[in-house]
Amino acid sequence: MSPALPHLMAPGRIGSLSLRNRIIMSPMGSNMAESEGFCGERIQRYYERRAAGGAAMVIMGSVGISWPLGSPNWRQVAISDDRYLPELTALVERVHHHGALAAVQLHHGGLEAINDSQAGRPLLCPSEPEHAEESLTRYLTADEIATLSEPYQAETCQVHYKVADAEDIAWVIGQFVAAAQRARRCGFDAVEIHAGHGYLISSFLSPSVNKRSDAYGGSIENRSRLLVEVIAAIKAELGEDFPVWFRLDSHQFAAGGITNEDACATARLAVAAGADAVHCSADGDHSTGTCYTEGHSTHVPAGFSRFAAAVKASVDVPIIMPGRVEPAAGDRLIREGSIDFVTMARKLLADPDLPNKIQQNRQQDIRPCIYCYTCISQIFLRRHVICAVNAETGFETERSITPAATTRHVAIIGGGPAGMEAARVAALRGHRVTLIEKAPRLGGTVFFSGASYPPNSKLVAYLGEQMKTLAVDVRLNTEATPALIQQLAPERVVVANGCGRALPDIPGIDLPHVLDGDQIRSLVTGEGLDALESKIDRFTRILLAGAALSRVTANMALVRQLSKLWMPLGKRIVFIGGGLVAVELAEFLAQRGRQVTLLEEGGTFGRELMLVRRWRNMADIEALGVQCLPHAQVLRIDSNTVTYRNSSQQERTIAADHIILTTGTTANLALADALENQGFTVHTAGDCNGVTYIEGAMREGYLAGQAV
Numbered sequence: 001m002s003p004a005l006p007h008l009m010a011p012g013r014i015g016s017l018s019l020r021n022r023i024i025m026s027p028m029g030s031n032m033a034e035s036e037g038f039c040g041e042r043i044q045r046y047y048e049r050r051a052a053g054g055a056a057m058v059i060m061g062s063v064g065i066s067w068p069l070g071s072p073n074w075r076q077v078a079i080s081d082d083r084y085l086p087e088l089t090a091l092v093e094r095v096h097h098h099g100a101l102a103a104v105q106l107h108h109g110g111l112e113a114i115n116d117s118q119a120g121r122p123l124l125c126p127s128e129p130e131h132a133e134e135s136l137t138r139y140l141t142a143d144e145i146a147t148l149s150e151p152y153q154a155e156t157c158q159v160h161y162k163v164a165d166a167e168d169i170a171w172v173i174g175q176f177v178a179a180a181q182r183a184r185r186c187g188f189d190a191v192e193i194h195a196g197h198g199y200l201i202s203s204f205l206s207p208s209v210n211k212r213s214d215a216y217g218g219s220i221e222n223r224s225r226l227l228v229e230v231i232a233a234i235k236a237e238l239g240e241d242f243p244v245w246f247r248l249d250s251h252q253f254a255a256g257g258i259t260n261e262d263a264c265a266t267a268r269l270a271v272a273a274g275a276d277a278v279h280c281s282a283d284g285d286h287s288t289g290t291c292y293t294e295g296h297s298t299h300v301p302a303g304f305s306r307f308a309a310a311v312k313a314s315v316d317v318p319i320i321m322p323g324r325v326e327p328a329a330g331d332r333l334i335r336e337g338s339i340d341f342v343t344m345a346r347k348l349l350a351d352p353d354l355p356n357k358i359q360q361n362r363q364q365d366i367r368p369c370i371y372c373y374t375c376i377s378q379i380f381l382r383r384h385v386i387c388a389v390n391a392e393t394g395f396e397t398e399r400s401i402t403p404a405a406t407t408r409h410v411a412i413i414g415g416g417p418a419g420m421e422a423a424r425v426a427a428l429r430g431h432r433v434t435l436i437e438k439a440p441r442l443g444g445t446v447f448f449s450g451a452s453y454p455p456n457s458k459l460v461a462y463l464g465e466q467m468k469t470l471a472v473d474v475r476l477n478t479e480a481t482p483a484l485i486q487q488l489a490p491e492r493v494v495v496a497n498g499c500g501r502a503l504p505d506i507p508g509i510d511l512p513h514v515l516d517g518d519q520i521r522s523l524v525t526g527e528g529l530d531a532l533e534s535k536i537d538r539f540t541r542i543l544l545a546g547a548a549l550s551r552v553t554a555n556m557a558l559v560r561q562l563s564k565l566w567m568p569l570g571k572r573i574v575f576i577g578g579g580l581v582a583v584e585l586a587e588f589l590a591q592r593g594r595q596v597t598l599l600e601e602g603g604t605f606g607r608e609l610m611l612v613r614r615w616r617n618m619a620d621i622e623a624l625g626v627q628c629l630p631h632a633q634v635l636r637i638d639s640n641t642v643t644y645r646n647s648s649q650q651e652r653t654i655a656a657d658h659i660i661l662t663t664g665t666t667a668n669l670a671l672a673d674a675l676e677n678q679g680f681t682v683h684t685a686g687d688c689n690g691v692t693y694i695e696g697a698m699r700e701g702y703l704a705g706q707a708v
């Protein structure tokens with residue numbers, strides 16, 4: 001059977017290399033080295049897993065050529081000395097064993113090398129940087145700020161600079177060449193020069209950073225000189241046949257930064273020097289938190305395609321492109337001739353088997369990335385990479401699904417992500433699984449969040465599909481009473497029935513224009529409308545019931561479209577609580593013309609979101625005019641106003657047509673306790689243990705599925 005995406009799955013060539021398809025694992029710093037830059041079992045298994053999943057090649061992310069010099073990451077892998085070679089060689093052998101190629105991204109962090117500052121070493125740079133005002137700590141929690149600033153608290157810390165002179169430049173070139181030689185000795189098939197993302201070589205390329213007036217600054221030929229010399233030197237030392245390419249910012253989303261025309265010119269010069277391919281990434285403005293979602297880990301689907309296509313038109317070597325490229329888009333871009341290879345980063349963290357599943361025409365089984373930025377936020381927080389939807393990522397040594405020693409009947413209560421993930425894992429292990437859900441559909445609260453954040457709908461669809469494939473006995477519209485569980489008589493029970501809710505004690509909370517989470521969900525689905533009798537008029541209820549009957553509200557994509565035309569919510573909306581739900585819904589409502597205000601008791605909005613996504617969301621909702629008021633204690637609600645006390649202890653009143661309550665969620669272990677008291681062996685997972693983000697629900701679901 002030919003694969004559904006023939007262009008993406010077609011073999012391809014880069015220089016002397018033959019690749020089995022067009023999917024390459026994108027380089028990712030994983031913070032998974034053992035101490036001192038060694039590449040131990042954990043990271044070896046992590047790369048091996050992606051090779052086993054069918055990627056044509058894995059590129060090991062940012063490996064230090066002069067480690068610890070030039071290192072920005074807490075646990076960066078090093079290739080700066082021969083002592084690292086045995087473990088790197090073992091990694092390459094593991095990757096090759098699965099028929100994939102292995103490349104290594106050679107890296108010097110330049111101005112981003114935090115570890116240099118921490119140790120008091122100067123940051124190597126083309127010219128002393130002009131200091132832009134930074135807004136990186138905006139929207140962060142105190143804990144996050146403490147973690148990010150940890151390196152700067154070290155006694156040895158000193159932030160100072162070394163403007164590269166001729167000797168430094170010769171040293172840099174020598175370090176890249178020596179690293180490439182070591183890479184070849186380990187058996188790596190190729191090297192990628194990291195020339196993007198604000199690191200050393202890209203700081204030479206960027207006109208906003210490089211202010212030199214010698215042969216390495218000014219014109220694009222001069223700014224490209226360091227890269228060109230590195231490539232030429234590697235080719236000269238390792239021979240024409242050893243493939244070398246570079247990762248380039250094909251555009252920099254920053255004032256005065258690298259333009260696409262610059263990138264095309266650099267690509268021409270580097271290819272003339274011997275580069276076998278160009279890897280077209282992008283960069284952002286390093287003084288803002290949106291740098292990462294605009295730049296290399298873009299939130300825009302196939303966000304770099306027009307820049308990459310322009311580079312492709314400038315050179316005659318293969319173009320590799322990352323950037324939220326879904327398989328179908330990758331296939332199309334290759335077919336159209338805009339690019340030649342796709343690099344996937346986050347998608348292969350979510351599902352390492354993505355290439356094999358496409359090859360086998362099993363696209364419905366691909367676990368989708370939800371672009372929540374948990375993975376990359378971990379790197380900022382000096383932890384190793386994990387994935388919100390794949391609990392095995394980063395834990396390949398200790399987590400994998402193997403058959404259960406004793407197969408059992410397992411009842412799972414709750415069909416949200418935690419329950420479905422527990423069901424998936426338990427069923428894969430050979431258990432007979434009954435999944436009980438009181439709503440008429442699967443997905444729990446994540447189903448609804450698909451209206452405001454569509455990638456979540458894909459996760460619900462994937463998990464739902466797995467329930468069918470694995471023949472899980474799904475019972476919808478079923479209340480999991482202790483009596484029902486007695487009757488089913490399972491040998492193990494997983495309770496994943498979601499959080500509890502307690503209304504805060506605020507005068508006016510019962511007024512008709514105040515809606516809590518459940519009531520908002522009823523408005524979206526048109527179900528449980530009786531509970532809304534005092535909240536919305538009869539005509540609206542009939543309309544919503546009709547939408548539910550015709551199954552319009554079962555389709556979140558349709559809900560998104562129709563809600564642009566009509567929603568039973570007034571113009572001025574005030575949220576009590578500024579967590580994840582409020583931030584996501586605020587964006588949805590503001591896009592639909594509502595004036596939205598968030599009142600948050602604490603100092604941080606969207607605190608359940610990982611920081612890189614929070615930076616993005618907060619910038620987006622502020623751009624939409626959403627007013628975010630921290631340290632606001634709500635005092636009372638009246639018929640068309642909310643009164644709160646601000647951080648200066650002043651009372652303020654704002655107008656509100658509707659008030660949405662997003663606080664008051666609690667743990668909810670009553671059913672789990674009751675079942676345990678009846679003698680069942682019970683595991684709990686997800687929000688019933690206290691509200692977490694999807695990552696927590698999926699991880700706990702996975703572990704519960706393993707434990708039963």
Ligand SMILES: Cc1cc2nc3c(=O)[nH]c(=O)nc-3n(C[C@H](O)[C@H](O)[C@H](O)COP(=O)(O)O)c2cc1C
Nearest residue numbers: 026027028029061062322323324344345346375376
């Ligand atoms: C956890 C993580 C670490 C990353 N580290 C690197 C890195 O070390 N070097 C690099 O060039 N890009 C790095 N990136 C960017 C990715 O290689 C990739 O370009 C980006 O995530 C967009 O591709 P995607 O949409 O397939 O995730 C990293 C991305 C993530 C998510």
